[in-house]
Amino acid sequence: MVQNYVRRGARGTAVVGAGLAGVTAARTLADHGLDVVVFEKSRGPGGRMARRSYGAHQFDFGAQYFTVRDPRTRERLPRWIRDGVVAEWPLRLASLRLDGQRPQGLSGLELLQPSEPRFVATPGMTALCKHVANGLELRRRRRVVGLDRTDAGWMVISEATTNGEHSTDEMRVDGPFQHLVLALPAEQAAQLLDLAPDLRSHAAAVCHQPCWAVMLGVAEPLDLPFDGAFVDAGPLRWVARDSSKPGRPSAESWVLHAGPEWSSAHFDDDPADVCRALIETFEHVAGRSTGDPGRFRDKDATELAAGRPPVAAHRWRYSMADDPLDGGSLWDEQLRLGLCGDWCAGSRVEGAFLSGLSIATAILTAVRRSDAP
């Protein structure tokens, strides 16, 4: 099964996962002159900073935006904006509720006074991860399925993936690595932590909620007085007019997110049923038809009919951590093994970034200590 067992001498650091935490950790280490290899199961970096395009329609179907509260992020922000990778999203924000009423049109709507600016990456949320990952050694389409610890360091066992599916006939082992960082959802990290029971117990205490996301293109603009809304109606908890974000194509595109309880209860539902449930609720609270209702009644909602606006669903198995940690990251000095991710830092986009910085700082400190006379 194992076709290649590559042993090229102890390199610096392996980072597993190219979401924002992983690429930030890797970028920071690389900027300090360390060798880094990033393993990513998908075709590219991004993780939940995810974008998809169907024809003229484009959707951020995972992370929606980010807010900036920490000085370390505030320091980066002007550069990201200057580089054209981040822009403020001056959205008209609202709250949409049934509020014990059957809404007629938009009677459940109240406008919000945003307490802080919202930022997005451009032209899609993925762009920030790509920007940070630029120039890194990235092993794409490789899912890490096991770790081994030798005297020389960490060995990373991975399988090739095709469209996210594994194919065990392309397994390989890379290493040894002096340091290892798992930048994965807590549950996925825990599965790899047989050799680190302490870290595993920390990761096992965190539980991510699922989230069903629907991408809905509309042919005619809906003429709604908001670009993003917190929703409390049936399955829905959030809707956004993605086409209102800066740098997006103009074809009107909405992302609808279900709440964690509903997403759990309907985790195994057919995507077409999920599309129907979320879109019908959206039409109900918004008091608008979004187009031909038949178009999401296909068996596979991701099968998009040519010439019709797209409708598709994506199931996030690990969306937001229910009870995230707030220490930034977890680092085992003896094992030279670290964990990072938004779940280590408040479950926010900014938290993912800060968590990547945090684990990189831990490694750089360890390196400096071992370099000391």
Next chain:
Amino acid sequence: MVQNYVRRGARGTAVVGAGLAGVTAARTLADHGLDVVVFEKSRGPGGRMARRSYGAHQFDFGAQYFTVRDPRTRERLPRWIRDGVVAEWPLRLASLRLDGQRPQGLSGLELLQPSEPRFVATPGMTALCKHVANGLELRRRRRVVGLDRTDAGWMVISEATTNGEHSTDEMRVDGPFQHLVLALPAEQAAQLLDLAPDLRSHAAAVCHQPCWAVMLGVAEPLDLPFDGAFVDAGPLRWVARDSSKPGRPSAESWVLHAGPEWSSAHFDDDPADVCRALIETFEHVAGRSTGDPGRFRDKDATELAAGRPPVAAHRWRYSMADDPLDGGSLWDEQLRLGLCGDWCAGSRVEGAFLSGLSIATAILTAVRRSDAP
């Protein structure tokens, strides 16, 4: 079992349920000179327009406020305000979310621009029902358990209740009544509708969600920048500083409402556990301690310790209709049987009022028709 079988000749109308819909229907019929008897299982009118006091603390633990959209309500409003039974609640309204973040203090807070004024009854929500019911013939503490239809009209079979519990040794039958109105949650109405399969099928199609409500007194004001907030965090969907409503005692009193999904999943939980879950979430999102956490750890949370601010929970089995009707009311001309309630009119407080008007209008029309030469 049946101690009294009262037969005093066909009277006008029996109304079952003295919530806002029932008392409005009865009041309207009485104002037009019809004989009306109202049956109510509790000690007085109100239904979900419910108020409770513990010492200096007072809580509207059911319906929170109402909005006015229909000309018929708009016409009544100035009179209610002049009579001192209704006042505007100029609340500072907010949205509180975890929003994928572990809040530090109030970082998940955004202020709302209310789209319409909120009104409350004074000195408590119940007052509006009491005001409307004033002077009506009200059979308190009687739960209607069956209906019978004779040639002379409707017979109403009821049991005496003590603290809401039935005692079958005090059953009685009242009637015959020319018209009958069930102003009950759809599920409770359906149970009485064996003789009216058409109406029963309409009622059976409506499903009310449960709602756990927690009443929380605090000794020291919490210094929060809002008086009411839509919440999307764990079990919580709504919190209100009831003591900020007009005409209330000043002792700071909060009502916390759980969402329908959580309330369903935790329907049979111990009230102390419900108090703990809702209060801990409230403290988390508000970034405030609400007092001695031990005080809601009693086995029975409604057992209130002397000298400590109150903490109590109430379980609404029928809170809001999931998919309410919007026709106003349901009337079977042949059976002279009607159904009303907020679930017939959009599931709002105003809907309950309009539904009571609607069924009264149907009866008055039927009476006029039968009086016609």
